[in-house]
Amino acid sequence: MLKEFDVRQVPYVPDGGLAELILAVQAEPSMRAISLTTEEEGVALSAGAWLGGQRSALLMQSSGVGNCVNMLSLIKTCRFPFLSLVTMRGEWGEFNPWQVPMGQATPAAFEMMDVQVLRADHPEEVGAVVRAGAKTAYEGGSAVAVLLSQRLIGSKEFVK
Amino acid sequence: MRGGRKIKGRLDRREAVAALLAPRRDTLVVTGLGAATYDVAAAGDHERNFYLWGAMGGTLALGLGLALAQPEVPVLVVTGDGEMLMGLGSFATLAQQVPGNLTVVILDNGLYGETGQQETHTAGATDLAAVAKACGIADSTTLTTLAEVGTLAARAHAVGKQPTVAVVKIAREDAPRVVPVREGAYNKSRLRVALGLSAD
Numbered sequence: 140m141l142k143e144f145d146v147r148q149v150p151y152v153p154d155g156g157l158a159e160l161i162l163a164v165q166a167e168p169s170m171r172a173i174s175l176t177t178e179e180e181g182v183a184l185s186a187g188a189w190l191g192g193q194r195s196a197l198l199m200q201s202s203g204v205g206n207c208v209n210m211l212s213l214i215k216t217c218r219f220p221f222l223s224l225v226t227m228r229g230e231w232g233e234f235n236p237w238q239v240p241m242g243q244a245t246p247a248a249f250e251m252m253d254v255q256v257l258r259a260d261h262p263e264e265v266g267a268v269v270r271a272g273a274k275t276a277y278e279g280g281s282a283v284a285v286l287l288s289q290r291l292i293g294s295k296e297f298v299k
Numbered sequence: 300m301r302g303g304r305k306i307k308g309r310l311d312r313r314e315a316v317a318a319l320l321a322p323r324r325d326t327l328v329v330t331g332l333g334a335a336t337y338d339v340a341a342a343g344d345h346e347r348n349f350y351l352w353g354a355m356g357g358t359l360a361l362g363l364g365l366a367l368a369q370p371e372v373p374v375l376v377v378t379g380d381g382e383m384l385m386g387l388g389s390f391a392t393l394a395q396q397v398p399g400n401l402t403v404v405i406l407d408n409g410l411y412g413e414t415g416q417q418e419t420h421t422a423g424a425t426d427l428a429a430v431a432k433a434c435g436i437a438d439s440t441t442l443t444t445l446a447e448v449g450t451l452a453a454r455a456h457a458v459g460k461q462p463t464v465a466v467v468k469i470a471r472e473d474a475p476r477v478v479p480v481r482e483g484a485y486n487k488s489r490l491r492v493a494l495g496l497s498a499d
Binding site for chain 1: 326329349352353354361363364365366368386388392395396444484486491494496
């Protein structure tokens with residue numbers, strides 16, 4: 140689907156739930172997978188990509204969302220379109236308590252910076268939700284985060 | 300103007316940036332918040348300038364996204380040591396991508412100029428060119444003369460084979476503030492239109 144929307148730059152901080160998607164991006168000649176050291180780099184990089192006429196999609200785990208908060212002021216102030224696909228931790232049957240605080244705060248962290256939050260909980264809705272997010276971002280010019288629930292992780296339908 | 304401690308032999312920031320930008324043709328210039336933004340504005344506003352007034356630590360990463368999107372156009376990031384210290388990881392990210400059209404110039408006075416001249420880590424033991432080199436950017440140097448800045452400028456406005464990181468040691472004196480546009484959405488649209496893209 141990222142290809143369908145002509146996404147060219149895919150900055151990411153890996154997560155288990157994103158592993159297959161990252162491999163698919165790396166294998167796709169029209170896209171550049173860009174490994175980040177921290178998530179806010181991806182926010183700034185996305186802005187630069189748009190400035191230069193390319194679409195990007197930032198992939199990260201919910202734990203990284205807090206790292207992005209100040210950098211999202213760039214998206215808001217300059218009204219850059221922005222799309223991030225976020226795999227959730229700290230919710231559905233989480234075994235690691237350290238994942239819970241940021242996972243639980245993820246929607247609020249985006250919303251306080253005026254990033255619209257969409258969410259997919261079931262495999263059959265992922266395609267429609269990501270498509271809606273991509274349209275809102277790239278065609279509508281908004282900032283959108285699509286949260287992919289922890290229930291989906293490991294589900295094949297989750298990728299592309 | 301706040302008085303900084305003069306360090307003998309260090310470059311005047313405005314002279315250095317003017318020399319850096321003198322051979323400019325179609326180069327896209329991204330500036331880090333604070334004095335780097337004022338220095339580039341002082342050299343003359345340009346439709347291909349993108350001035351950051353915030354997003355501290357993100358200037359190099361933004362320049363990288365722009366350079367990857369416009370591989371035929373030289374991209375020049377001009378930022379300060381304090382801003383760069385907040386985004387050190389982006390050296391490693393840059394080293395993974397190796398764009399030949401990106402030059403990163405760090406104006407290094409060892410101070411956080413905007414917040415009252417507190418010393419940064421480069422006033423102590425930290426060497427930003429060495430950090431960049433250790434992150435994998437082979438062409439990472441520290442410049443101390445205007446002649447060296449001139450040589451860098453001759454390369455920075457052309458597309459090469461690998462990115463360049465240059466730390467330019469500048470004096471601690473503040474320069475008068477030259478305030479460019481702060482309306483980020485306008486600045487974004489202006490640059491996009493200059494590239495032949497839609498405004499939004």
